[in-house]
Amino acid sequence: MAATIKDIARLANVSHTTVSRALNNSPLIKEVTKRKIVEIAQQLNYIPNYNAKSLVLQRSHTIGLFFTSLSRGTSSSFFADTMRGVNSIIGVEYNLFVRGIDDYSDYATIHPKRFDGIILMSQSDADNAFIEHVVNQQIPLVVLNRLIPGGSFVNIVSNDREGAGHAGEYLVAQGHRRIALIEGMQGFKSTEQRRIGFLEAIQAAGVDVPAQYIVPGEYSTESGYEAMRKLLQLDTPPTAVFCSNDDMAIGAMNAAFEMGVRVPEDISVVGFDDIKFSMYTNPALTTIKRPIEQMSAHGAEKILERIQLQASDEELIFHGTELIERRSTAADGK
CATH class of the missing domain: 1.10.260.40 (lambda repressor-like DNA-binding domains)
Known part of the structure; x- marks a missing residue:
C-alpha cells in the first residue's frame, strides 16, 4: 500500500x-x-496525489504570472529576471501559467478554480481592471513593480524615481551639462517615475534639458539604438545620456560605436535595472540596480504564504535601488 x-x-x-x-x-x-x-x-x-488533493482542497495547483504585455514594453532581460526569481521559489507541485493581460478581451477565465494565486508584474494603469477582477474573485494576489496603495494584496515595488534621481545627480557630479534622456514605453508608470526623478535631480542642479534631448523609446534594444542615432545627429549632441533601462542603453552604445562616437570618451551612458548582461558590455555599463529577480522571488514567497493563509490584508514592501558605477561613464572633458 x-x-x-x-x-x-x-x-x-x-x-x-x-x-x-x-x-x-x-x-x-x-x-x-x-x-x-x-x-x-x-x-x-x-x-x-495532486488530483485528489485538488478535489479535497478545491485547488488547481496553478499560479498565474501575468505581465501588462508580453509583446510590447517587456524586454527579454526583464522577462527572464522575473521568471528566474519566481521559478527559484515556486516548486514543481505548482504549475506556472504565464500570460500578458493584453491577450484577454475579458477576464471570465480568471477565477479561483483555475488559479490558486496570481503574481502580476504591473507596468501600467491599464492593469487596474484586471487587479479589481482578481480581488473581487478573492484570488490571493501579489502586485510587483507598480505602487498601488490601498489594495487588499501584497504590493512589492522599487523606488524608480529615487534611482533615476541618483543617475541624474551622478552625471551632473561628473561635470556633464548636456544630458539627454531616452524614455521607456509611453503609458508605463516606470517611464513616468524615471522621467520625473531624473529631471528633478538635474534641474535641481541648475541643468536644463531641451526638448530635443528627450527621446521616446520602448524599453527595447532597437529603440535605444534609434534614439541614440537621433541624439548624435543633433547640431549640439549631448555629452551624457540616461537610458530608462539597460536594454536601451546597450542599443544606444551600439549606435554610438557605429557612428564613430566613443563611450565614455565622447559620450557617457547610464542605464537602469542592472540586468546580468550589463557587466559584460564593452565598456561595462554604469547603471541603477533595481533587483527585479529578488523582487520576483519575494513575490513568489508571498503568494505561497497568501495561498496557505488565505490572507487578504494590505502589505506594502519596498526594495531599494543602487548606483552601480562601471566603465560607460567618465567626467565631461568638453
Whole structure:
C-alpha cells in the first residue's frame, strides 16, 4: 500500500497539516522540520496525489504570472529576471501559467478554480481592471513593480524615481551639462517615475534639458539604438545620456560605436535595472540596480504564504535601488 501523509506525520511526530505544509514548501514551517519531513517522505517513496488533493482542497495547483504585455514594453532581460526569481521559489507541485493581460478581451477565465494565486508584474494603469477582477474573485494576489496603495494584496515595488534621481545627480557630479534622456514605453508608470526623478535631480542642479534631448523609446534594444542615432545627429549632441533601462542603453552604445562616437570618451551612458548582461558590455555599463529577480522571488514567497493563509490584508514592501558605477561613464572633458 502506498504511503500517506498520515504515515509521514506519525513517523515525524507532527500533525498531518504540518506534513502537508512542509511538502508544499510553506514558509510557515521551520527549515529543520521541513527537511526531516521531506527525508521521511523520500524513505517511504511517498507520491502525492495532486488530483485528489485538488478535489479535497478545491485547488488547481496553478499560479498565474501575468505581465501588462508580453509583446510590447517587456524586454527579454526583464522577462527572464522575473521568471528566474519566481521559478527559484515556486516548486514543481505548482504549475506556472504565464500570460500578458493584453491577450484577454475579458477576464471570465480568471477565477479561483483555475488559479490558486496570481503574481502580476504591473507596468501600467491599464492593469487596474484586471487587479479589481482578481480581488473581487478573492484570488490571493501579489502586485510587483507598480505602487498601488490601498489594495487588499501584497504590493512589492522599487523606488524608480529615487534611482533615476541618483543617475541624474551622478552625471551632473561628473561635470556633464548636456544630458539627454531616452524614455521607456509611453503609458508605463516606470517611464513616468524615471522621467520625473531624473529631471528633478538635474534641474535641481541648475541643468536644463531641451526638448530635443528627450527621446521616446520602448524599453527595447532597437529603440535605444534609434534614439541614440537621433541624439548624435543633433547640431549640439549631448555629452551624457540616461537610458530608462539597460536594454536601451546597450542599443544606444551600439549606435554610438557605429557612428564613430566613443563611450565614455565622447559620450557617457547610464542605464537602469542592472540586468546580468550589463557587466559584460564593452565598456561595462554604469547603471541603477533595481533587483527585479529578488523582487520576483519575494513575490513568489508571498503568494505561497497568501495561498496557505488565505490572507487578504494590505502589505506594502519596498526594495531599494543602487548606483552601480562601471566603465560607460567618465567626467565631461568638453
